Amino acid sequence: MTVIIHKNFLTLEECTLLNKVVDQGLKEGWINKGxxxxxxxxxxxxxxxxxxxxxxxxQIVRDISNKVRAFMGLDSYPLIEGxxxxxxxxxxxxxxxxxxxxxxxxAQNNPAYRCNILTQANENGAEIYVNGKLVEVGVGDxxxxxxxxxxxxxxxxKGKTPRIMWMFGASVPMKDLKERGLI
Numbered sequence: 001m002t003v004i005i006h007k008n009f010l011t012l013e014e015c016t017l018l019n020k021v022v023d024q025g026l027k028e029g030w031i032n033k034g035x036x037x038x039x040x041x042x043x044x045x046x047x048x049x050x051x052x053x054x055x056x057x058x059q060i061v062r063d064i065s066n067k068v069r070a071f072m073g074l075d076s077y078p079l080i081e082g083x084x085x086x087x088x089x090x091x092x093x094x095x096x097x098x099x100x101x102x103x104x105x106x107a108q109n110n111p112a113y114r115c116n117i118l119t120q121a122n123e124n125g126a127e128i129y130v131n132g133k134l135v136e137v138g139v140g141d142x143x144x145x146x147x148x149x150x151x152x153x154x155x156x157x158k159g160k161t162p163r164i165m166w167m168f169g170a171s172v173p174m175k176d177l178k179e180r181g182l183i
Contacts, residue, residue, distance in 0.1 A: 004072075005142070007141050010142070018164070028055065069115075079169065079171070080108075080170060083112070092163070093122070095162075099152075107171035111148045111172055113172045114145070115143070115168050118164070122159045
């Protein structure tokens, strides 16, 4: 398993700005119900992945996407198309929600490589597992891995504070992932 973690990649101020974008997206409807684990509780996990047809991310999201891509050396690779607008997805998991075990689809016939940032943690639960191993991240930490190659899931969120995870990505050929030690 290759999950790269960079502690405190974003400041708390940057996380707060992204969380305000989530508030805007919920009000405007471009963040809406997503897919929940087997119990089909769609009202416990919201996402921008499938609701952004007529919306655009604010500049702060594009700026942070560019910051992530440059920091990880992904800025020469194309953005992920077809699962998230502009290679970006945000997911909000409310109390009782979870993310089912899955692998994301490939991106433009290459592995989908995502760099994720937790901008708001819940009180308990909502732990991310990649290939069966716990990945411990805090607010502002960047963690990156090939989401189309490694199965991942999030345990049930407990507590009243929703978990907010931003995902930024690129379509990276397998050869390059291997050469760069990213997989």
